Amino acid sequence: MFDRFTDRARKVMGLARQEAQRLNHEYIGTEHILLGLVQEGSGVAANVLKNLDIDLRKVRSEVEKLVKTGPSMVTMGQLPFTPRAKKVLELALEEASNLGHNYIGTEHILLGLIKEQDGKAAKVLTNLGVQLDSVRSEILDFLGAEPQQTEGEKETATTSKSKTPALDSFGRDLTELAREGKLDPVIGR
Structure with a gap:
């Protein structure tokens, strides 16, 4: 499942x-993933959160207000993801492919x-006074990517762009050159 994840994303x-x-939960939810992102400390997501003045102490206290610690018992083995946490990982994959990345990094998560x-992580960020749109634009600025276009903008962008940009930049259109009379005549065929 995590084969396309970067080392930092796996660490998260x-x-x-x-x-x-630590919270004695028998599951991994969106709030735990957010805590992991903040705690990781050096990835794109951690830097974006630092820029937005979000630190581990604030997130941890907000998470503890939102969800209570579970009964003290030791959970052995793998912890399952909540449906929302699974959805977050699917959305991370979707975001990575939308940005043209073949890996999933902390920024995609x-x-x-x-x-x-609707997840607890989004609620925690909102409770800390963070605008979710500003997080998105901060990530895209950090990556140097352009914001996603709407459907109408996509159509106009694709019609003006060539279907073969690599071929256009590295090749020569011999048909066009022949139309313009710029090809040398071929003798002896």
Whole structure:
């Protein structure tokens, strides 16, 4: 499942599991993933959250207000993801492919978290006074990517662009050159 994840993204998922265990939860939810992102500390998502003045202490206290710690018991084995956490991972994959990336990094996970607005992580960020749209634009600025276009904008952009940009930049259109009379005559065929 995590084969396309970067090392940092894998670390985030491990930290999310640790946070779930620390809170004595028998599941990994969006709130644990958010805690993992903040705790990781050096990825794109962590830097974006730092820029938005979000730190581990604030997130942890907000999560603890929102969800209570579970009964003190040791959970052995793998912790399952909640349906919302699974949705976040699907959205992260979708965001990565929309940006043309063949990997899933911490930035994609954070984009997935804010896109799943019904999750506890989005609620935590909102409670901390963060506008979810500003998180998205901050990530895209950090990556140097353009914001997603609407359907109408996509259609006009695709009609003006060539279907073969690599071929256009590295090749020569011999048909066009022949029309313009710029090809040397071929003798002896």
